[in-house]
Amino acid sequence: MKKIFIIFSGLLISSNAFANQPFDWQLGFQKAASESMRDIVAFHNNLLLPIIIAISVFVLFLMLYACIRFRASANPNPSKRTHNVTVEILWTLIPCLILIVMAVPSFKILYKQDTIPKADLTIKAIGYQWYWGYEYPDENIIFESYMIEDKALKADQPRLLAVDNEVVVPVNKVVKVLITANDVLHAWALPAFGVKRDAVPGRINETWFKAEKEGTYYGQCSELCGIKHAFMPITVKVVSEEEYQDWLSEARIKFANDEIKNDKLKIASR
Numbered sequence: 001m002k003k004i005f006i007i008f009s010g011l012l013i014s015s016n017a018f019a020n021q022p023f024d025w026q027l028g029f030q031k032a033a034s035e036s037m038r039d040i041v042a043f044h045n046n047l048l049l050p051i052i053i054a055i056s057v058f059v060l061f062l063m064l065y066a067c068i069r070f071r072a073s074a075n076p077n078p079s080k081r082t083h084n085v086t087v088e089i090l091w092t093l094i095p096c097l098i099l100i101v102m103a104v105p106s107f108k109i110l111y112k113q114d115t116i117p118k119a120d121l122t123i124k125a126i127g128y129q130w131y132w133g134y135e136y137p138d139e140n141i142i143f144e145s146y147m148i149e150d151k152a153l154k155a156d157q158p159r160l161l162a163v164d165n166e167v168v169v170p171v172n173k174v175v176k177v178l179i180t181a182n183d184v185l186h187a188w189a190l191p192a193f194g195v196k197r198d199a200v201p202g203r204i205n206e207t208w209f210k211a212e213k214e215g216t217y218y219g220q221c222s223e224l225c226g227i228k229h230a231f232m233p234i235t236v237k238v239v240s241e242e243e244y245q246d247w248l249s250e251a252r253i254k255f256a257n258d259e260i261k262n263d264k265l266k267i268a269s270r
């Protein structure tokens, strides 16, 4: 009993303490940190869950009713009926209507996510077997982001989620993310922002997010990409505008992208 109490109190407390990453005994979504994710959570909690619960309760009721009302002792001569037009029309129409009721708000959310507002900054995420590469095309920044091995983890770093070089973005700014891959299919996913896009070699997918709260957010590659698929996490650090500018001035030197510079020179000299 005590153990159950600890688990449940842990559920309530830890959901606040670790809002940006999965936690032990988690049920449901991570806490939303963007409007997109709030839309998704509201859609799930306010529409999908009630529908799922209502259907489950209704089917359970039908099963119990049939078990009791038509049991052999109460109903020794079972009906031989095989068709009932009214019932057949109803059990086709009602699920259709339920699907339409679900589809309308779902499309609304999808289209809203698909329309990228004017971006304040653009980052490019490139999936490799098995790590992520990032570029800030407007800042001439390029770096690679590897998972930190268990033995090198610091106290505040979650296992299998922390990386050596984090993506840093300013809070409350529209970040456009260009996503591609170098070898096989990967997917760039960040649950707290409601973002998940396939990374396809030879093709650039786009998505966006506007993080509403500072903090460190964790995601993972979400397309089975090979033996180390589970070991190419995504870490995004959301910071204030000043901190972002500080990081930029450092990163412009530390992660300067000579390759692009050379390519640009090559193109210019043609």
Ligand SMILES: [Cu+2]
Pocket: 127, 128, 185, 186, 187, 221, 222, 223, 224, 225, 229, 232
């Ligand atoms: Cu991958």
